[in-house]
Amino acid sequence: MSNEFTRFCKLAEVPPGGKKALRINDTWVLVCNTRERLLAVSGICSHQARPLFNGRVRNCKITCPVHGARFDLETGQALDLPATKPIPVYEVRVVDDWIEVCV
Amino acid sequence: MSNQVLERKQDSAPGAARCPNEPTTQEIIARDKVAAPGWVRSESYEYMGDEDISIDRYIDPAYARKEFDNLWPRTWQFACREEHIPEVGDYYVYDIGRRSFIVTRVAEDDIRAYYNTCLHRGTKLRASGTEGSTSQFKCPFHGWSWNLDGTLNEVVCEWDFPHVNPAEYSLPQVRVELLGGFVFINMDRDAPTLAEYLGPEFMAHIKAWKLEDRYVTCHVYKTIPANWKLNMEAFMEAYHVMETHPQVAVSNADANSQYDTYGEHVNRFISSLGVLSPHLRGQYTEQDVLDQFTIGDSSMLGGEDRKLKEGETARQRMADIMREMFERGTNTDLSHVSDAELLDCFSYTLFPNTFLFPGISLPMVYRFRPHPTDHRQSIYEVMFLRPLPQDGSRPEPAEPVYLREGQSFTEAEGMDPGFGAILDQDTENLLLQQEGLEASAKPGITLGNYQEIRVRHFERAVDRYVEAGA
Numbered sequence A: 001m002s003n004e005f006t007r008f009c010k011l012a013e014v015p016p017g018g019k020k021a022l023r024i025n026d027t028w029v030l031v032c033n034t035r036e037r038l039l040a041v042s043g044i045c046s047h048q049a050r051p052l053f054n055g056r057v058r059n060c061k062i063t064c065p066v067h068g069a070r071f072d073l074e075t076g077q078a079l080d081l082p083a084t085k086p087i088p089v090y091e092v093r094v095v096d097d098w099i100e101v102c103v
Numbered sequence B: 001m002s003n004q005v006l007e008r009k010q011d012s013a014p015g016a017a018r019c020p021n022e023p024t025t026q027e028i029i030a031r032d033k034v035a036a037p038g039w040v041r042s043e044s045y046e047y048m049g050d051e052d053i054s055i056d057r058y059i060d061p062a063y064a065r066k067e068f069d070n071l072w073p074r075t076w077q078f079a080c081r082e083e084h085i086p087e088v089g090d091y092y093v094y095d096i097g098r099r100s101f102i103v104t105r106v107a108e109d110d111i112r113a114y115y116n117t118c119l120h121r122g123t124k125l126r127a128s129g130t131e132g133s134t135s136q137f138k139c140p141f142h143g144w145s146w147n148l149d150g151t152l153n154e155v156v157c158e159w160d161f162p163h164v165n166p167a168e169y170s171l172p173q174v175r176v177e178l179l180g181g182f183v184f185i186n187m188d189r190d191a192p193t194l195a196e197y198l199g200p201e202f203m204a205h206i207k208a209w210k211l212e213d214r215y216v217t218c219h220v221y222k223t224i225p226a227n228w229k230l231n232m233e234a235f236m237e238a239y240h241v242m243e244t245h246p247q248v249a250v251s252n253a254d255a256n257s258q259y260d261t262y263g264e265h266v267n268r269f270i271s272s273l274g275v276l277s278p279h280l281r282g283q284y285t286e287q288d289v290l291d292q293f294t295i296g297d298s299s300m301l302g303g304e305d306r307k308l309k310e311g312e313t314a315r316q317r318m319a320d321i322m323r324e325m326f327e328r329g330t331n332t333d334l335s336h337v338s339d340a341e342l343l344d345c346f347s348y349t350l351f352p353n354t355f356l357f358p359g360i361s362l363p364m365v366y367r368f369r370p371h372p373t374d375h376r377q378s379i380y381e382v383m384f385l386r387p388l389p390q391d392g393s394r395p396e397p398a399e400p401v402y403l404r405e406g407q408s409f410t411e412a413e414g415m416d417p418g419f420g421a422i423l424d425q426d427t428e429n430l431l432l433q434q435e436g437l438e439a440s441a442k443p444g445i446t447l448g449n450y451q452e453i454r455v456r457h458f459e460r461a462v463d464r465y466v467e468a469g470a
Helices: B002-012 B026-030 B063-072 B194-198 B200-209 B230-231 B286-292 B313-329 B338-345 B418-439 B455-470
Strands: A003-009 A017-025 A027-034 A037-042 A056-059 A061-065 A070-072 A089-093 A098-102 B077-081 B090-096 B099-107 B110-115 B131-133 B137-139 B145-149 B152-154 B174-181 B180-185 B214-224 B258-262 B266-271 B345-350 B354-357 B362-372 B378-387 B401-403
Touching: A003 A027, A003 A089, A027 A056, A027 A098, A027 B077, A056 B131, A061 B131, A061 B362, B063 B455, B077 B090, B077 B099, B099 B180, B110 B180, B131 B338, B174 B194, B174 B354, B194 B200, B200 B345, B214 B418, B230 B362, B230 B378, B230 B418, B230 B455, B258 B455, B266 B455, B286 B313
Parallel strands: B214 B401
Antiparallel strands: A003 A098, A017 A027, A027 A037, A037 A089, A056 A061, A061 A070, A089 A098, B077 B180, B090 B099, B090 B131, B099 B110, B110 B174, B137 B145, B145 B152, B174 B180, B214 B378, B258 B266, B266 B345, B345 B354, B354 B362, B362 B378
16 A cells, blocks of 8 residues: 555545545545545455445445445444455545545 | 312212313413414323233243234334435345344335345345345345345356245245335234224324424434333333423423323323423422423523513413524424424324324434343334425434443433433333332232323233233
8 A cells, every 4th residue: 555645536526425436556446425524445345355336325334235244434344244354444635626545 | 168079079980080280281282372283182091990010021031032922023113214215225124033124125115124034044134233225135145136126036056946936935025014204014914004003093193293204313222221111111101200300390291291092002191391390389480490491402492582571481482482493493394383292292102112202392203122132121212303404305314323331311412411311310210120020029010090091001002912822
């Protein structure tokens, strides 16, 4: 993991309640706009490495659509079986209308 | 002379006695400026005998097992609110005892509830306490999957299962009905409809409240160290206000509250606020009553001028203040809402485990569930339901807050501190009551004819369900 921020997408592409998944180098990153915050986590579930992208986000938590494990978007912590391991979280910032992520 | 004669006549019919020399709830409400609707202005009390009620129901684990066998599988209980599953594909896992159901929005107007068990080797499809969204329910063990509508989607290595007829492997469902924005389920396929179960009178009441136009602004869970029925019964009467909530008694018609029963499954009380408790008659002025008013969401009542005019009652002033403050605070139009609906505490029990409080000042829902393995514990939830903003937007329902044992309700974010203190006072008595019953020489509890009718009515329904399976 570097200390460098990479441009992710335009702020307008992730409105309140929205989310977007993109690959940065070899890492899938999911950025969510929830409770007036931008939170970035891995786009891959820690349970069986399936995509989290279509998971429902509510109250800073995301539910994996595959087997229903939930993760805290602020800490990456796994909240329910069948997941037990956390997912990585990434720093997010907004610079000149661009969302940037540090991967 | 005449007063004594009247009182004796009044007391002669069992259950007819009311708090002496005090206005009734209906008389209090009749004096209000903005008149109350029909569902408030009615009475429905029936004397149900005065025998003690056996205490094994609270202290015997075998009784709890009978409840899991005969009561919970045959009654309507709400699993979640529609707002918890707003979009197609959304689901919410509801548990009662060891049973677990995935409540799913299959289409815009189609909500189903499936037994949360894989039909291969029994793994839970979704962990308890979770909610989310999906296009199919896939088991994490071998990958068998079901469509949203409950039909079988895939058997992995289908060649090995020629004996599995897909048509027979849909996820089993339970009955689902929607009412007031709540999603109710019933495990009994032959149960009466929810409307039949609740009865026509109550159905008229709940239609008037339009609870479907509210949203959950606060949701608190706490495990209580008492049997679920004791937990519920702590809230079924205002008789305990003087001793348990003395700070409330100064502005609560506690001993002259009104109690009603409706059919088998619904009962209620109306407890008027902004008036002095009969226990304190003569000790406080109208101004004192106004100054002490603490019920309700007092966060909305800061800084108002509270000096009463000549001849003005505390109750009327509180209604006026609340009307204005709530209109501003919730961005809704309350001109058609009566003073009583704004001020008073209306507490309804829907058998077996739901309380609805349709008043504006205390717009709450309680749900009670037995601990799955310990009859001496229960899961208690409080939800606040507030009107939707006038702009038509629907905020997301509040995230549940889980309080630890011994943690005060006032620590839950979004909980009004005055109300949180009241809940602490109620739960402090409950452990003593559970333990006291377990230490009791007396085999039954004794109930007041009028003020404790809801407890008797509730336990009669409990008995009927539990004994029906015997």
